[in-house]
Amino acid sequence: MVGENGASWSDKLDDALWAFRTAYKTPIGCTPYKLVYDKACHLPVELEHKAYWALKHANFDLKTAGDHRKLQLNELSELRDQAYENSLIYTEKTKKLHDSKIKNRIFNVGDQVLLFNSRLKIFSGKLKSRWSGPFTITEVYPYGTAKLSHADGSKDN
Template sequence: MLAVVYAFEKFWSYLIMNKSIVYTDHSALKYLFAKKDSKATFLRWVLLLQEFTFKVIDTKGAENLAANRLSRLENPHQNVLNPKEINESFPFETLNMVSFCAVDYLSKWVEAKALPTNDARVVCKFLKSLFARFGTPRAIISDRGTHFCNDQFANVMLKYGVTHRLATPYHPQTSGQVKVSNRSLKRILGRTVGENHASWSDKLDDALWAFRTTYKTPIGCTPYKLVYEKACHLPIELEHKAYWALKHANFDLQTAGDHRKFQLNKLHELRDQAYENSLIYKEKTKWLHDSKIKDRVFNVGD
C-alpha cells in the first residue's frame, strides 16, 4: 500500500486526471479500499489516492517480470563496510559558520572572528588572544549559551581574574551594544560580499576596519582613535606615502619620551571625554524616548 502511495505522489503530474492501472501480486490490496474500520494512517492514504482514477489488477509475480526482478535486487547501502565521519564543513575545509563578536562598551571597539564552531574550546582560545593584545577586562557579559556556561570557560575566567556575568533572560537590552554592532557588520558585509556569500569570512577584516574608523556619536570620535589615541591612516593618505609623517619624525630620545607622555595624558583625557559624551548621549536618548510616552494614571478598579 505504501509503495502505491509513494508512486502516485512521485508521478503526480503524469497520473492526475488520467486513468491508471496498478498491477500487483498483493491480492488483498483490492479489498483494503472498501474496508471501513481502518486505522487513521491507512485512511489518510486512501483519501490521498481518491483524487486519482485507477484500478487494481491482481497479477502473479511470474507474470510481472519487471517488478518481480527489481524487488529482488540487493540493496548496495544495506551494510556499510567502511564508515566515514561526516565532514560538516563540506565542500570547503575552511568554511566558517559562526562569527564570534566581542564589544567594548565604552570605546565601541569591536573584535570579531570567523569560526567553524562555537564550542567552549574555540571561544576560550579567542578570548585568550584578546587578553594578550588588550589585557584582561574587569568583567565579561555574555548570554547563557552552552559555550559560555561550562567548566572550561569558568576555569579560564578564574585564571585571568575576570568576572563573568550573564545577561538577563528575555531582556535583549543587556547585550544591546553587541546586537547593534552585529547589525552594522552585517550591513557592511552585505554590501561588500556580493553574490558569493561563502566568502563573507574573507571580507570580515575589511568590515571591522570600516566599523572601527567610523565616527560614533555616543563617544564623539572613532573607536580607533579612542583606543590608539590617533586617527587611522586612510588609503587616501597612504597614496601620498605619508611624507608629512617622515618630515616630522623625531629621533631624539628625550623629546620622543616627553612627547609620548603627552600622548598618554591626552589619551586619558580623550577617554574621559568619550565617557562624558556617552552619558550625555544616553540622557538625550532617554529624553527622546520618554517624550513619546504618555503619562497614564491608573486608578483602583481599572
Template sequence: MSKYRVTHRLSTAYHPQTSGQVEVTNRGLKRILERTVGENRASWSDKLDDALWAFRTAYKTPIGCTPYKLVYGKSCHLPVELEHKAYWALKHANFDLKTAGDHRKLQLNELHELRDQAYENSLIYKEKNYREFITLRSKSAFLYVGDQVSL
C-alpha cells in the same frame, strides 16, 4: 573597582540582549556586510576583516570619535599616508631620548583626556536618548512590566 566607582555587570557577546552596545555593534557590522557583499551570506566570512576595519575606523556620534582613535590615540591612516609619515619621521629622527620620552608622556596624557571626553559624550548621548524614550513612553497608551497603575 570601587575606588574608581565602576560597577561590575556580567554580560557576554554570546548574549547580546544583556548588552545594548554589543547589539548595536553587531547591527552595524551586519549593515556593512549587507552593503558590500549583498545577499550572498556565504561570502560574509571573506569580507569580515574589511567590515571590521570599516567599522573601527568610522566616526561614531555617541563617543565623538572613531573606536580606533579611542584605542590608539591617533587617527588611522592608509598605507600611502603612512609611507609619507615614515619618511617625515626618518627625517626628524635626530632627537635625544629625553625629548622623545617627554613627548610620549604628553601623548599618553592626551589619550587619557580623549577617553574621558568620549566617556562624557557617551553619557550625554545616553541621557538624551533616555529623555526621548521617556517622552515617547508617556505619550503611548501601552503598559510595561514595572509600571505602576492607580485604581
C-alpha cells in the same frame, strides 16, 4: 558584499572591522580608532612603530621623543574620559526623548482597550494587524499593569 551562500564572509571581515573602527560615532564624539590610538586613522600602527625605530637608529633624541609619547598617552586618557562623558550625555538625552513620547495613561476597571502585539513584527503578514481586542479591564495593578478579559469572559494578561 558577501555572496549569496555567505561562505566568503571571512574574506570581508578585515574590511568590515576597519570600517567600524574608523567610522565616527556620535555618542562618543570620535572614532573607536581615535580612542585606542589617539590619532586619526591615516597610518596603521605598524608604520608608527617603524617610524619610532627609524628615530632611534637615526640618533635622534630619544628622551624628547619618549616625553612626547608620554604626553600623548596622557592626552589619550583625557580623550577617553571625554568620550565616556559624551556617551553618558547622549544616553541621557536619548532617554529623555524616549520618555517624552510616552503618554501617561490611567486605566480604570471596565474600560475597553486594544492590545498591541509587539512580537508580530518579526513574522508579520502584510495585511495582519498588530492590534487585537477589544478587551475589558478587570483589575488594575501598580505601574500600569492590568488584567484583561475577552469579550467572551476568558482571562488574558
